[in-house]
Amino acid sequence: MFFRTLRTLAVSAALCSLGAASAHAQESTDPIKLTLHDWTGQLITTEIMGEVLKKAGYNVEYVQADYLAQFAGLESGDLHVAMEMWETTGREAMDAATATGKVENFGPTGMQAKEEWWYPTYMKEKCPGLPNWEALKDEACAEAFSTAETAPKGRYLGGPVTWGGFDDERVEALDLPFEVIHAGTDAALFAELESAYQRQAPILLWIYAPHWAPAKYEGEWVEFPEYTAECYTDPAWGSNPDMQYDCGKPFGEIWKVGWSGVKDKWPGAYEAIKAFQLDNNDMGAMITAVDLDGKSVSDVVGEWMTANEAKWSEWVK
Incomplete structure (x- = not known):
């Protein structure tokens, strides 16, 4: 499994043609902290978003975090963006966090879990x-x-x-x-x-x-x-009248979530994160390239960025 170490990425000047300098001149230069977890697809999703934000002129920091425990950091603003919260396993934790008003659901990723x-x-x-x-x-x-x-x-x-x-x-x-x-x-x-x-x-x-x-x-x-x-x-639901979880797992969306302060501190990044979309086919192909073909996450993300510039440039325009 490929894990990225904590680091801050320098601001890129390569795509000033996108208008990043003018569009985000009034936004914070503090790093946007994106969380990394322990499965390949999430590492890919997060690095794609991070690289797109980098292209738009933002500082980005990747932070290793626990999938469910990360919500404490998202609520406090010590962490900023989590790119994959699965309906199948994370809905309860996500709903509890968003109910505080300190965490926001940034919308679906486009992938179905x-x-x-x-x-x-x-x-x-x-x-x-x-x-x-x-x-x-x-x-x-x-x-x-x-x-x-x-x-x-x-x-x-x-x-x-x-x-x-x-x-x-x-x-x-x-x-x-x-x-x-x-x-x-x-x-x-x-x-x-x-x-x-x-x-x-x-x-x-x-x-x-x-x-x-x-x-x-x-x-x-x-x-x-x-x-x-x-x-x-409700324990009374289902075949066991005394216990919960007597059913299968939910199916559904994979969500993007984050600190509710992102929209005010980095409004352009906020819009880009909300606009992010991938489908299961694209993600499956990238996971295959890493896990079966032996490519690095960074190489796979770089190839996707090159092949899909027209798509991701729309997220940051």
Whole structure:
């Protein structure tokens, strides 16, 4: 996994033709702090936005931050912009932060999020009731997904604990004979998938899109009871009358969020961030270039910037 260290990027004079000097002369020269997390797509999204802001004449600083804990910094103004807040895992934290008035939702990124339990197609022979989630309640099915560390329970490989997602709560609420094991990093999650898939070994894990994995590997997402907001807030909802999270994860937008002071301190940057749009296809191709083809995030972002100048220049005009 590629991680950027904390640094301040110098103001670029290369695109004065965009009118950056005049358009932003009255705006703060303080660095705009964009948060970095621990998955490739978010690093790409953030660097694209940072490089576009740099082209427009802004100082930009990349800051490593926890996906959910970052909201404390966004509320205080110590952090300024988070380019990916997934509807699937971050909606509650985002809504709580925006309710304070100190954090603003800057709108959708254009990408659609899906995150759920996923298994290779070859596992259906050992658990034929899939993709229905109730198949996982069968002891034989759970044992088919077990490892030495979890047997006789099945093993579900979740994302890093910082991603949230309520997988531990879901296992308990739905009374699944599974143990949740959290991968340490995004890279470790997909390295284990690659190893298992090559060996046709049992694996049940967190897969998300946009990403290259659903295209590269043949498999399916588990179909849990459909998510509703009440599932996460009202224990009486769903099959377990005493517990929340007895449903699947939500699907939907990937949002941009940030400190509410951005619009006053850097109004031009604020408009550019709101205008930012990518789609799943573009993002999937860039993640593939980094994770599978071995390119650096900076090289991939640079190639995208060159090929899409007409698009991103509209964000900062």
